[in-house]
Amino acid sequence: MSAIRVLLADDQALVRGALAALLSMEPDLDVVVEVGRGDEVVAAAREHRPDVALLDVEMPGLDGLSAARDLVAARLGCRILMVTTFGRPGYLKQAMSAGxxxxxxxxxxxxxxxxxxxxVHQGLRVVDPALAADSLTQGDSPLTERETDVLRAARDGGTVADVARELFLSxxxxxxxxxxxxxxxxxxxxAEAVRVAVENGWLPPS
Amino acid sequence: MSAIRVLLADDQALVRGALAALLSMEPDLDVVVEVGRGDEVVAAAREHRPDVALLDVEMPGLDGLSAARDLVAARLGCRILMVTTFGRPGYLKQAMSAGxxxxxxxxxxxxxxxxxxxxVHQGLRVVDPALAADSLTQGDSPLTERETDVLRAARDGGTVADVARELFLSxxxxxxxxxxxxxxxxxxxxAEAVRVAVENGWLPPS
DNA sequence: ACCCGGGCATGACACTTGTCATGCGCCGGG
DNA sequence: CCCGGCGCATGACAAGTGTCATGCCCGGGT
Known part of the structure; x- marks a missing residue:
């Protein structure tokens, strides 16, 4: 059986290269393409036909979760393994529902x-057990769409007036x-609400 | 000449291992010890006598900048190369002045x-040019010590009353x-002030 | 048809925050 | 020596914020 073809997506070049080095030490794994932006994932996958895509959640252009959704939609028969710095409970759920x-x-x-x-290549699911537990306890975001919007607009420290202008609300x-x-x-x-929401993965950071 | 002995400090095990894999591909480099916490750096260095220490800035226990200071103070003749996710202008300055x-x-x-x-092992200085330019433009933190304290205490969204209680101030x-x-x-x-201060490295994040 | 929840809005109220003037004590540099 | 910057404080005022009651419109369930 031939080597497993791997796509590697991470915005930090150093980490990306290091992961490539790590995986290339395994004889049955073959990193066929690396990208540094979420919006390059699908094109790269289309060209190189990887068996498994390793996607970071935090990426410029398009975040890893959306990239995963797009990749699934492209129907390239490529399985997805998300890798992330932050164990936000919400991320896991979103990642799984993204496919x-x-x-x-x-x-x-x-x-x-x-x-x-x-x-993952064998079709099994791989999930950090501790995180899975958190995710079950946690439950979904209690915030409505609009509340999330408003909170996001207020994230960087703008005033009520700023937010109102940005969202065309009173x-x-x-x-x-x-x-x-x-x-x-x-x-x-x-500010505290923003912090809580971000920590739970209900609101994207930065 | 024998291989350069390297100490690797990064809190994310995956990244640490990947970096080790990356460096071990070079025949003249030898990763002799890995640690995941800032407060383990000096002891590890004392035991394994590395020529170069690769330190992440963000680490539990003790941040990389303080670890660097301690490592210099230990006078083990070990040169330091800081590695960081964030190109905060302030970090560079602090890192250099830490030795x-x-x-x-x-x-x-x-x-x-x-x-x-x-x-670095040869005694040369290695600095990201773009960051160096920023650092020069940027200048030092304009905040006094107390202002920094107050801002830090207000970082997580506490009220004025909370901060006052925490710092024993009116x-x-x-x-x-x-x-x-x-x-x-x-x-x-x-909130905006906090964001600006963190982005410039005048205030530690999280 | 009915009710309920979400989104949107207004107005009012109490509280918190940001700003300013002013004052005091301390320390270090011209 | 005196001045300026910093830390600390008080008091007062204006602006911003969080809460609540109330109302309207819509769409989805029972």
Whole structure:
């Protein structure tokens, strides 16, 4: 049986190269293409036909979760293993519903990565157990779409007026949504609500 | 001449292992020890006597900058190459004044890492040129020590009252420091000031 | 047909925040 | 020596924020 063809997507060139070095030490794995942006994943996959795609969640252009969705939609028979720095409970759920077969965080031992790739290639699911537990406990985002929008717009420290202008809403409405988001997150200020939402993966960071 | 002995410190096991794989492909480099926490660096160095220490800035236990300071203080004749995810201008300055010989960000090409290690080992300085330029433009933190304290305490979304309690200050004083920090950062709200300060490396993240 | 939840809005209220003036004590440089 | 910057504080004011009640419109369930 021929080597497993791997696509590698991570925005940090150093990490990407290092992962390539790590995987290329395994004789049955073959890194056939590397990309540094989420929006290059599908094209690269179409060209190089990998068996497994290793996708980082945090990437410029298009985040890894959306890239995973697109990759599944492209129907290239390529299985997906998400890799991420942050063990946000929400990410796991989103990744799985996006069609990923596996999810590992960047502080799992290096030895296990190759194995995870092999497992995913065999059609098995690979999930960090601790994270899976969190994810079950956690449940979905309690925020409505609009609340999420408002919270995201307020993320960088803008005032109510800024948010209202950005979303074409009245200031009062923005305050209502914020208030409701603050309530649902158990926070006491807007900033705290943002922090909680980001930590749970209900809101994209940065 | 014998191989260059390298110490590797990074909190993410996967990245650490991958970097080790990358470096071990070079015949003249030898990764003699890996650690995952900043406070294990000095002890590991004492035991394994590396020629070059590769330190991540973001680490639990003790951040990479402090670890670098300690390592220099230990006088083990070990040169330091900082590696970081974030190209915060402030980090470079702090790293250099901590006694590091080099500073690379994680999106430099993987090929260059081994070279950087060799350069540092030879006593040369290695600095990302783009970052160096930023650092010069940027200048030091305009914030006083107290302003930094207050901003840090307000980072996670606490109220003025919370900060005042935490720092044993009057609420009015906290507001004054915050106001001054907001002015100096060119921000318009506390949250924005925090964001600006973190992005410039004037305030540690998370 | 009915009700309920979400989105949107207004208006009002209490509270928090940001700003400013002012004052005091301390320290270090011209 | 005196001045300026910093830390700390108070008090007051304006602006921004969080909460609540209330209302309207819509779409999806029972």
């Amino acid at each position: 990923a077969s596996g999810f590992v965080v960047k502080d799992t031992p290096a030895k296990q990565l190759a194995d995870a790739v092999r497992r 200031e009062g409405t923005v305050r209502n949504h914020l208030s409701s988001a603050i309530g649902k997150t158990g926070a006491r200020t807007r | 590091a010989s080099g500073f690379v960000v994680k999106d430099t090409p993987a090929k260059q890492l081994a070279d950087a290690v060799r350069r 609420e009015g004083t906290v507001r004054n420091h915050l106001s001054s920090a907001i002015g100096k950062t060119g921000a318009r709200t506390r």
